[in-house]
Amino acid sequence: MSEDKDRGGFFDTGWRPSGDVHRDEDGRPHDHPGVREDVGLGVRASRALAMHELLVEKGVIGEGEVDEMTEAVNKRVPSNGATLVAKAWSDPEFRTKLLEHPKETVIESGFVPEHNADIIVLENTPEVQHMVVCTLCSCYPTQLLGPPPDWYKSFSYRSRAVTEPRAVMSEFGLELDEETEVRVVDSNSELRFLVIPRRPDGTDGWSEGQLATLVNRNSMIGVAAATEPGTD
């Protein structure tokens, strides 16, 4: 690292080329609020941009290659996972297939796993609540949920998820019965986990499209319940 100690933090790393896409809490892209050319470059931002320029100049990577990858990455959004969950809620045959042959089913559905990581699907029921964490880093099913949210990567979540999962879920608004067995899944290897939350009551006869609107991102990590109808 260089001698500078200024970090730039989250916002004031400054320079943003045009065409950036930002996301709201559920990972949906929204418009960029504006360029911050006046803020300056933090140490790490400057080194990241420097590496990119140098790699392009040396021909290690193509000029537009990273931007193209970003476009592909931007297609990874939580609605991908929500589509699968809604289908599993509606179609018992698909549910069985998704649980028993998750990777094949996910690929057949058009979602290619990152660096060929395996995928496991776990189902929450009144008896069992699965909640996923990566205590060592940030393992996450990005092809189905987009990039992990900041809280998933935070020290507090990585620490507390394993010692007090119910307290954590309570912060996310989910109060479990004591009889419900909690299974904290520490995702630390070549596997990524998608959770099927419990289908909310009062949704009989709903279409897959309608159901998908209830499948929020946090419920597919297992820290929260699916959205109750009419609460949005």
Added chain:
Amino acid sequence: MSAAAAPKLEFSQGDRVHVKDMTPPNHHRTPWYIKGRRGVVLEFIGMYVNSETRAHGDSGMPELPMYRVEFEQTHLWFDYAESPSDKLWIDLYEHWLERAE
């Protein structure tokens, strides 16, 4: 996971195992809080690339058996204050496990 021929497996479902209490200098993915702890093998989940060697420039071959192991939360955390039925699941390479009596 590969579709190679069935490997010879050291452990099977229901086996009680200890996680080896070691901290090799290379990259590894066995968190500190399960080292030396006893759990139960839930299932063999497949053969996976060895991330411990692949992290150091190696191909990560041959693939290694991986198991999903279940731990009692009350066994991992002496002051665990939630429910005694709560569990922790984690996937571990075979070489991290030894049979517990």
Added chain:
Amino acid sequence: MPAVHDRGGWPTDDPIDREEHEWADWERQTQSLRTVLDNKGFMNVDELRRGIESIAPAEYEASTYFERWSASIETMLVEKGVLTIKEIDDRAKALRDRWGYPS
């Protein structure tokens, strides 16, 4: 003492902060660059993690998520002789001279 990245069960009462930061371009670029380099065989995800885990503990704790990623990418590219520290130093300085330093 567990290694600095091995966070499970570290004592803390901090609530989970659910606010999402706004991504800077260099963070998105860093995320994509890692995958591009992986596809070309320059660094795999395990090496990314080794690089992150080799960050000094105080630095690790003070860094943001993509600062750690970017530091790891730098470690790997230098280790493999793709770039040198000097090149990166010089170019980073030129970029900051051009775009300014945070006040």
